[in-house]
Amino acid sequence: MKKLIASGTQSVDSLQKSHGRNWTLMEKLFLGLTLPQYVGQALRNPLNWIFAIIFAVGIPIILGRFFFGLSWVTHSSNDYPWGLFLGFGLFGMVPLSSSGFLLGTSCVVFGRHDLEPMERLGLLNGLLGYFFAVVYLLIDLGQPWRLPFPMVVSFGPAAVLFLVAWHVSTYLSVQIAEVSTSFFEWIGFPIGIRAIRKITLGLTVSGIILSTLHQGALGALFTYAPGKVHPLWYSSSYQWIHFFVSSIPGGLCMVITVSTIASKTMSWRFDKRFKESLDRITISLAKGASMGLATYLTIKLMSIAHDNKWAYFATGWGEWYLVEIFIGVILPMFMLAYAIHHKNMAIIRFGALLVVIGIFLNRLNVALITFNWKLPYREIPHWREFIVTLTVYALYIVVYRFILYRLPILYEWRVEKEFAPAYVTETESTPLRLAVAYAAETESTALENSDTATS
Amino acid sequence: MKRRDFLKGCLVSGAAASLCAPSKSWAVGSFEGYPDSMGVLVDTTRCIGCRSCEAACNKEQKLPEPDVPFDDTSVFKEKRRTTEKAYTVVNRYEANDAQKPPYRKMQCNHCNEPGCLTSCFVNAYTKTKEGAVIYNAEVCVGCRTCMVACPFNIPAYSYSSAISPIIKKCIFCYHTRLKFGKPPACVEICPQEALTFGLRSDLIKMGHERIRETPDRYVDHIYGEKEMGGTSWLYLSRVSAEQIGLDTTLGNEPIISNVKDFLGMVPMVLTIWPALFTGIHLLATRNKNHGDVHDNHSEQEDGKK
Structure with missing residues (x-):
């Protein structure tokens, strides 16, 4: 793609291809390339060949799971009812998707407009993470077609999972609404954009509530199993706080990681604004993440002290616990602190990657690796389970890339360029005209501030 | 405009809250079992x-x-x-x-x-x-x-x-x-x-x-x-x-006792968060962008005329 742009191909970043002619949908889908060009660049990308191999093996196995049952892809363990699909896919991906509510909150609620270039990536990362967590869930559920049952057929309102089901589904719709702005811009549907702008604050605040509760609820699910989760990873009072707090650095570091990968592989899609603010925003996010890590470490230790579990550190489990904390929390915390101070982007990005790995490791530890620590055997997932997990993750990456290539996530959609000079000249003379033009751009901020005027 | 927006925010989060209202623990206290069990x-x-x-x-x-x-x-x-x-x-x-x-x-x-x-x-x-x-x-x-x-x-x-x-x-x-x-x-x-x-x-x-x-x-x-x-x-x-x-x-x-800490927290978040974060929002955004406030002020006035 980079080469094509260098050779003069124009990439889609506004409704109009040239003066007076709009891009057609097909052109937008093909990134403004001709079909042979598009297929050519896709075939030249070695990553696509790897995905092709993964899908060729994995998709038949996923289909097989629905034809032959779960016992065909898993060890059908009664002792380990939750395997990789939930341990990795649900419990691991949801905390890394907290970026949607974190960046939404920073930009909309806290008024951190300096983070705005990254906001959409945060929202998209959140949406896709949740969406694919649900995909993993659908593969894992015994009867996935009954997923709406807790909403319509039979209610178990005292159950933590009831709360998770409601919140994740509500939050998924909130996130679709939040991300849809980019989609509306891309297809050219201004009414939709304005409608969403009006409810942005409401969406964001409900996003905070729903996220706090279901991130916590995923942790609280394990408080049902006090005898099974290893005491070092278990805390009746703190489990939900652990999960919620760790999701904060998790989500922020996931955005850093994704933007790093994007800057290595698709920098052609960045606009000037994103390119120039990337390092600055990465440092801001890393600051947030390091505070989150410090808080997380403190409450982790607090819960150990609260239940007086220090003795477990002398066991093998204790060593493993320390490995997890060291790789996922302490090491990245110091790396981020050092790198923020010295503005060393490489170390920040590596530290962020460690946090992401640390989150996966922690959730796998709770759900799978240390689960049933009293039983004499450890469950090693079936090879097909690994492949299905990998396939869904590959699908996640493909969809992620598909959207980043097209929608205005990493770049700003150029709107009505020719309108700008008129607006500058008319600033003094016709404020009404200005208000109309301006409202479309900065409606959200304008709305808040104008409150003073009306009240 | 702003107030309407605020109310909308409250409505949306209120709706979200009411959706989840039943989840505030129906968890029983201590149940000793049915007498004729x-x-x-x-x-x-x-x-x-x-x-x-x-x-x-x-x-x-x-x-x-x-x-x-x-x-x-x-x-x-x-x-x-x-x-x-x-x-x-x-x-x-x-x-x-x-x-x-x-x-x-x-x-x-x-x-x-x-x-x-x-x-x-x-x-x-x-x-x-x-x-x-x-x-x-x-x-x-x-x-x-x-x-x-x-x-x-x-x-x-x-x-x-x-x-x-x-x-x-x-x-x-x-x-x-x-x-x-x-x-x-x-x-x-x-x-x-x-x-x-x-x-x-x-x-x-x-x-x-x-x-x-x-x-x-x-x-x-x-x-x-x-x-x-x-x-x-x-x-x-x-x-x-x-x-x-x-x-x-x-x-x-019973198992449910371990979960009560979390279930008890749910209604708190549902009721406190909307007000808290909308409040923070007002604090965080009102005094920034002085220029904007001024501009919009006049826009609004002019718009009404």
Whole structure:
């Protein structure tokens, strides 16, 4: 793609291809390339060949799971009812998707407009993470077609999972609404954009509530199993706080990681604004993440002290616990602190990657690796389970890339360029005209501030 | 404009809150069990490991043929657990000194406050007044949280079914026997009278009576009287409970007690967060962008004219 742009191909970043002619949908889908060009660049990308191999093996196995049952892809363990699909896919991906509510909150609620270039990536990362967590869930559920049952057929309102089901589904719709702005811009549907702008604050605040509760609820699910989760990873009072707090650095570091990968592989899609603010925003996010890590470490230790579990550190489990904390929390915390101070982007990005790995490791530890620590055997997932997990993750990456290539996530959609000079000249003379033009751009901020005027 | 927006924000979050309102814990306080709850007293000192209870259960519940016939004692070489094909299994444990090795029958203990029931998000489980914990396969989604939540590792899942996998566990022969006041199949068949069916409250008295009469024969403890909030199935044994594979680290609180901390927090977040964050929003944004405030001020005025 980079080469094509260098050779003069124009990439889609506004409704109009040239003066007076709009891009057609097909052109937008093909990134403004001709079909042979598009297929050519896709075939030249070695990553696509790897995905092709993964899908060729994995998709038949996923289909097989629905034809032959779960016992065909898993060890059908009664002792380990939750395997990789939930341990990795649900419990691991949801905390890394907290970026949607974190960046939404920073930009909309806290008024951190300096983070705005990254906001959409945060929202998209959140949406896709949740969406694919649900995909993993659908593969894992015994009867996935009954997923709406807790909403319509039979209610178990005292159950933590009831709360998770409601919140994740509500939050998924909130996130679709939040991300849809980019989609509306891309297809050219201004009414939709304005409608969403009006409810942005409401969406964001409900996003905070729903996220706090279901991130916590995923942790609280394990408080049902006090005898099974290893005491070092278990805390009746703190489990939900652990999960919620760790999701904060998790989500922020996931955005850093994704933007790093994007800057290595698709920098052609960045606009000037994103390119120039990337390092600055990465440092801001890393600051947030390091505070989150410090808080997380403190409450982790607090819960150990609260239940007086220090003795477990002398066991093998204790060593493993320390490995997890060291790789996922302490090491990245110091790396981020050092790198923020010295503005060393490489170390920040590596530290962020460690946090992401640390989150996966922690959730796998709770759900799978240390689960049933009293039983004499450890469950090693079936090879097909690994492949299905990998396939869904590959699908996640493909969809992620598909959207980043097209929608205005990493770049700003150029709107009505020719309108700008008129607006500058008319600033003094016709404020009404200005208000109309301006409202479309900065409606959200304008709305808040104008409150003073009306009240 | 702004106020309307604020109200909208409140509405949306309020709607979100009301959606989740039922989840503010219906969690019960301390439930001692239904007064007429039935139970079974398992006297492990009488059990000889004949496995006839397993056979009776298999027949009564119409379970598939076992892999190993019920008269084969080679199964005792390893510790088994309940599966989709066996709602009850008998295991042999290590003996003290020269005594005969103890056996223990394992099945659903039918807790007073079952973990499976409280963890189920479609309310598939019911604790009947007779004491049985039964399961409704019609609504089960297959999330298997009940299997995670069961402290005794009892529920099994029919993973092999692609179309309708369901939870498989002992239901106290509720539909065929208990409902009509009859003892479950395993109790009826036991040749050693190791299993006694009766009112749970009577069985507790009977258990303590046996311990008092023959203190050499028993450890002074009825497992299940208080464990995990009390269970309908109760165990007497010659050796300590751990020695016959019963977990003694679980305490006397039902599973739901561990979750209460979280459930109690839910309504707080639902009510405090919207106001808190909308407030922070007002604080964080009002005094920034002075220029903007000014501009918009005049825009608004002019717009109205």
